[in-house]
Amino acid sequence: MTPDSDPTIPVRTISARTADSVETAVRAVDLFKVYGRGDTQVTAIDHVDVSFGRGEFTAIMGPSGSGKSSLMHVLAGLDTATSGQAWIGGTEVTGLHDRQLTQLRRDQVGFVFQSFNLVPTLTTEQNITLPARLARQRVDQEWFAEVVHRLGLQKRLKHRPSELSGGQQQRVAIARALLTRPDVIFADEPTGNLDSTSGAEVLTLLRRSAREMSQTIIMVTHDPVAASYADRVLVIVDGRIADDLRAADTDQIMQALSRLGA
Numbered sequence: 001m002t003p004d005s006d007p008t009i010p011v012r013t014i015s016a017r018t019a020d021s022v023e024t025a026v027r028a029v030d031l032f033k034v035y036g037r038g039d040t041q042v043t044a045i046d047h048v049d050v051s052f053g054r055g056e057f058t059a060i061m062g063p064s065g066s067g068k069s070s071l072m073h074v075l076a077g078l079d080t081a082t083s084g085q086a087w088i089g090g091t092e093v094t095g096l097h098d099r100q101l102t103q104l105r106r107d108q109v110g111f112v113f114q115s116f117n118l119v120p121t122l123t124t125e126q127n128i129t130l131p132a133r134l135a136r137q138r139v140d141q142e143w144f145a146e147v148v149h150r151l152g153l154q155k156r157l158k159h160r161p162s163e164l165s166g167g168q169q170q171r172v173a174i175a176r177a178l179l180t181r182p183d184v185i186f187a188d189e190p191t192g193n194l195d196s197t198s199g200a201e202v203l204t205l206l207r208r209s210a211r212e213m214s215q216t217i218i219m220v221t222h223d224p225v226a227a228s229y230a231d232r233v234l235v236i237v238d239g240r241i242a243d244d245l246r247a248a249d250t251d252q253i254m255q256a257l258s259r260l261g262a
């Protein structure tokens with residue numbers, strides 16, 4: 001029996017996705033993370049409270065070592081918090097055990113990395129559907145076709161990653177993240193390895209995914225131009241949210257960064 005026809009495999013409900021646009025997709029409540037102990041103790045996340053609305057595209061910026069990756073990792077269930085809570089949708093990430101975390105990352109979270117992380121031996125189509133197949137989820141063919149169309153990958157479905165440009169590979173990684181309709185996509189420097197034209201194309205797609213598909217996206221970037229594509233820019237300094245800008249252009253972002261010494 002194929003997973004598609006197995007009635008015992010639960011199909012995720014879509015009801016959580018049909019609520020109004022102010023629904024909170026991701027939330028940190030008094031989130032605190034320290035590494036080490038005693039003299040070598042480092043506070044990476046310093047009692048952060050923040051909410052991310054469904055369909056919101058947020059850029060996280062700040063100096064190296066300010067806690068951007070730590071925040072993203074704790075929110076995504078890739079690392080534990082010292083205290084406080086992280087929520088994705090209605091799930092308290094900080095209250096889950098290992099097996100449940102694996103399931104959360106599989107079912108509720110999508111990742112896009114700087115290095116694409118595609119499987120080199122698989123075609124575009126196989127790479128995009130891999131997480132769904134690993135989770136034994138039904139691949140929604142209509143949604144697959146729409147995602148592929150919106151990302152302009154129709155003519156690349158049979159190609160392997162080595163036959164694609166960097167921009168195309170990153171579009172495949174975005175399609176892969178979008179396909180399972182996760183509560184949130186975390187993108188870690190997704191344009192870091194791209195030339196400016198491919199980078200702009202990828203950022204435009206991320207922004208359209210948020211606007212047109214209500215996909216919540218949280219992206220770490222060092223690039224004020226990349227951040228200007230986002231609806232919101234959080235500047236993190238010393239583990240705290242030092243600024244929270246909306247609809248900021250590149251100049252406003254650069255001014256905020258220099259004001260904060262970030």
Ligand code: ADP
Binds near residue numbers: 068
């Ligand atoms: P960013 O992503 O903004 O560069 P990080 O979240 O990686 O910052 O790091 C925040 C702080 O936590 C830094 O001082 C860093 O050195 C420290 N840190 C990060 N990971 C670890 C770790 N695994 N062990 C000890 N300290 C860490």
Ligand code: MG
Binds near residue numbers: 068069
């Ligand atoms: Mg980092």
